[in-house]
Amino acid sequence: MAAIPLFCIESTASRRRLPLFWWGLLLVGLLVRLLSLPAVAHAQPSSPDPLGLTAAERGFLQQNRLFEVHVEPDYMPFAYVENGQAKGFVVDLADLLAERLGIRFVYRTDHTWDQALEALRNRRIDLVLAMVDTPERRDYARFTTAVLNTYVGLATRRDDRRPKQLEDFAGRRLAVVAGYWHEAVLRTHYPRIELVRYPDHLRGLEALAAGTVDGLLSTDPVLTFHIRRHYLLNLESRPLVGDWFKTTREGIGVRRDYPLLVSALQKALDRIDETELNALRRRWLIDNGGANEGGLQLTLAQRRYLEELGEIRVAIAPDWMPLEGRDARGQHTGFSADYLALLQQLLQVPLRLLDTPSWADSVQALRDGRADLLPLAADTPSRRDALIFTRPYLDLPVVVATRDDALFIENAHQLVGRRLGAVRGYAVTELFRQRYPAIELVELASLAEGIDKVHRGELFGLVDTVAALGQAIARQGYKDVRISGQLDLQLHLGIGVRKDAPALRDILDRAVAELGPREGPRLYNKWVAVSYRSGVRPVVVLCTALVGVLVTGVFVYRNRRLRQLNLQLVQAHLLLEEKSRELERLSVTDRLTGLYNRLKIEETFDYEWRREKRYQQPLSLILLDLDHFKRVNDTYGHQQGDRVLCAVAAVLRGRARESDLVGRWGGEEYMIICPGTSLDEARFLALSLCRAIAGLDLAPLPPQTASFGVATVHPGDEQGEVFRRADRALYRAKEHGRNCVVAEYE
Structure with missing residues (x-):
């Protein structure tokens, strides 16, 4: 009898046996045939890619879903590591990009910066957040556009x-x-x-x-x-x-052999609108504009200094509009007048304007001790023997104005062999000579004189800021003089103070910081807009590119590069928008628990500490830390850990008094500021909170406990001392077995 194949199917009609292998081939063939048929009429067309990714970019991301990213451990508040987790502005931004691209970032926190660069060079990691693009790094990395502008x-x-x-x-x-x-x-x-x-x-x-x-x-x-x-x-x-x-521009650095990842990240980055970016900035208190509630916080010595000073004498450039000048009545007007008005509200000290006929006389007034400050001054070497400066609050590009028949100025090399003019004593003049020593520069008495000389052909061009030149050209009324290009030079304008008044400089610097880096550009936009709307001459229309209007008609230049420059200027100023009140609230709130965040705690303590010193009222702190909280995250996961943090926050919020401020200090630590509270009273409150936390029902989790350290402010204390005593008391509570309260004297 013939042997029967081991795997076979028997036909009932013919009784012939076919091997199962051939039946499998037949089924595969039918399946391939079905798949090759045209799609049925009701099939839905694929939706277009919202990010505009190419097929190559999508294919790369589908094959490479996971990327290792270096995070600096202490680049706060932009990127840092806390309790083993990556946090910060650029981390949140990277998470947003990854979500939109459908990929995942794994954050590496075990490298120093040196080691991270070496790992990127050797392709052991894929990305580095917040990295400056330098020629040396381009050998092994590619970069997105800037995600951070710092200094x-x-x-x-x-x-x-x-x-x-x-x-x-x-x-x-x-x-x-x-x-x-x-x-x-x-x-x-x-x-x-x-x-x-x-x-x-x-x-x-x-x-x-x-x-x-x-x-x-x-x-x-x-x-x-x-x-x-x-x-x-x-x-x-x-x-x-x-x-x-x-100003430092930091982008995302990507290993050089991943060009498709860079282009995909850039497209996702371009699709993030300014509202989303502002929300992230406010969350991390980046670029915080506007004064804090309660006014400028000064020391008693600084307040006493201002009271003894009586008034602040101000000298200005009398004819540098729209930045600053005098109106028909001799009153201070322009951008700097508005900015000084804000400073005066913070300082509560009268400002007196000196009558100086020129900028050179104003600078000399500070050298002679007749004036105290220049509201708009750049820090240059020649001024440092007589002036000291606050931080800059307004950065302005330097441009060149020429006759209408001159070509667009792409770079400073085109100016070699030409005669240019600048106003004598202006920072632009000194900085231009330093940067471009090979270019002939003639010093002038005023911008008006320079525009006349350009019009007559005695000078090839005139150098100054775009706003000042635009205003001066409009006033002179010459239609054959225009702004022809931007130089690789910027004015960083702050407040110049006479050198023998460092205390005043420190106060003004603190006030400038209080107003924030966006207040200057906001006021500048106002004055640029007003000055350019006042006339309709074609030359003035070019300057309106600074406030959002691209000029057509006679200002459609044949040179494409000038149009690109105008677009860049418009985009730069459109980024300067007002912040909303809702985001102000979010900027001082911990997103997870809804309590105040660390910066709000520090701000409130600073205010209460000064009140305590003035009115001799008690002020105490309670610092608490959840016991063995890491075990919760490791055993039950971070979602359960977040649940614990929120439950504890609810206990603290519900049991603290209205006058107390409760905040999340960081990680699993919380802090309570107790104004008008003695050490024993604060200790009693801490005991009540300790028992309440231990009694929380967090099933299926085991009971949770916390350790407390309590301290109070003593006469002669510096601000940091009470924090350190509370921290030491908390440490002793941990040593004593946890789930207890230790005051500073125990």
Whole structure:
């Protein structure tokens, strides 16, 4: 009898046996045939890609869903690590991009900056958040457009009375964070400064506080954040603006062999509207404009200084409209008049305008001690022997005006061999000579004189800011003079103060910081808009590009590059919009728990501490930390951990008094500020809260407990001392077995 195949199907008609293998082939063939048929009529067409991704970009993202991203551990508030989690403005922005692209970012927090750059170079990680695009880095990385615009700062000790310009650090020790781009600039342009490398900001600041180094150079908002967060009360940070350190543009750095990832990220980034970006900025208190409630917070010594000063004498440029000048009645007008009005509201000190006939006379008035400040002044080397400066609050591009028949100025090389003019004594004149020594520059008495000379052909061009030139051209009425190009030069304008009044400079600097970096551009937009609407001459119409109007007609230049420049200027000014009240509330609120955040706690404590000093009322703090909270996250997951945090927040909010401020200090730590409360009263409140938390029903979780440290303000205390005593008391509560309250005297 013949052998029967092991796998077979028997036909009932013919009784022949076919191997199962051939039946499988037959079924596969039928399936392929069905799949190749045209789609049925009711099939839905695929929707277009909302981000405009190409097929190649979509294919790359489908094949590579997971990307490793480096996050700086202490680049607060932009990117940092807390309790093992990546946080910050650019982290939230990256999460938003990943969500829209349908990919996932895994955040690496175990590298220093040096190690992260090496890992990106060797393709062990895929992205680095908040990275400056430099020629050296382009060998191994590609970059998106900027996601952060920051500025460089110099941290120093408050009691160090030596000059604090970089030129003065020759032979002194200056700390830098290892691998940051500032280090290469310093080694190239300031070789006489002794650089000391630290792996992160905190260690560098601690070395500065201990006197091991004389300064730390890094990003100013990051330095300020660390100084406040770690109560380094003997340190301060000030913006540093110079030829080599300007506004820093930081994008997302991507490994160079991933061009499709860069282009996809850029498209997603371009689709994020300004409302979404502002929401993120407000959440992380970035670019905080507007004064805080309660006015400017000054020390008693600073208040006493202003009272003894009596009035502040102001000198201005009398004919630099729309920036500043005098009206027909001799009164101060223009942008700086409005800005000084805001400062006066904060300072509550009378301002008196001096009658100076020219800018040179105004500067001389400060040198002679007849005036106290110049409201719009740039920090230049020639002025530092007589003036000191606040942080800049307005950055203006420098442009060139020429006759109408001149070609568009693409770069400064076109000006070599030409005669240009600038007003004598203006910062533009000095900075232009420094930047372009090969270009002939004639000093003039006024912009009007310069425009006349350009009109007559005696000068090829006139150099100044776009607003001032636009106003002057409109006043002269010459239709054959126009703005022809922008230089790689900016004016960083702050307040110039006479050199023997550092206390006044510090007060004004604090007021400028209180108003915020957006107040200056907001007022500038107002004055630029007014000045350009006042006439309809074609030359003036060009300047309206600064406030959102692209000129057609006679100003449609044959040169395409000028049109691109106008578009960039319009976009830059359109970004300066008002902030909403709702987002102001969110800026001081912890998103998870709804309690106040750390910065609001610090702000409130500063206010209550000053009230305590003035009225001699008690002021106490309660600091608490959930016990073994990490076990909850590790065992039950972060969703359950968030549930615990919210439940504890509800207990604190419900049991605290109306006069108390309850906030989330960070992670699983909370803080309660108790005005008008003695140490024993605060301790009693803490005991009540301790029992309430232990009695929470959080099933299926086990009962949760918290440890409490309580401290009060004593006469002669510095602000940071009471925080440190509360922290030490909390530490002793942990040592005593947790789930208890320890006051500072116990």
